[in-house]
Amino acid sequence: GENVEQHPSTLSVQEGDSAVIKCTYSDSASNYFPWYKQELGKRPQLIIDIRSNVGEKKDQRIAVTLNKTAKHFSLHITETQPEDSAVYFCAASRNTGFQKLVFGTGTRLLVSP
């Protein structure tokens, strides 16, 4: 089955810096890669996703890149702000008609003012 590895497990940056979180996956048939943000004590919420027919997707300060050959994808956050502090999870899924998401182990991002 699918296995998703996520690095780093913790990431500390200064406000205004960029942050990058990387994930690798094992199943070459996976073709949907969402990223979820979980604030302290809250539920995970989707922030951006990418499908395998796209190499990069951007939404304001966040972007995701996908390299299908290398089987890795990354989340990029620019101009970080304290409210970006949270745990971020990557996930991967096959296009099987339903969504069996396999999650990474999470990255705790701390943005210091």
Added chain:
Amino acid sequence: EAQVTQNPRYLITVTGKKLTVTCSQNMNHEYMSWYRQDPGLGLRQIYYSMNVEVTDKGDVPEGYKVSRKEKRNFPLILESPSPNQTSLYFCASSSFDRNTEAFFGQGTRLTVV
């Protein structure tokens, strides 16, 4: 408002005392799933359901049961809870449209003593 509702939010119980965590969604989603979240392990799938009366094991199903008698409800049952089931549990639902957002409930923090 589209939402996934779990109850209870917090539960402390004793070893061996059967319990049920309820999950309900109002989005007419076909697919529902239960995850447990543990530090350093991310979100691991317990069980999932593709539709009414259709359920299947996820990655960590031991010690859990589920049922899907109605489309909107997907309760998680622990017949004989043990301390290693102390965890944060999330229910999620999504549409059968390919690769769409998974909506999470607010979480249930379970402690088994």
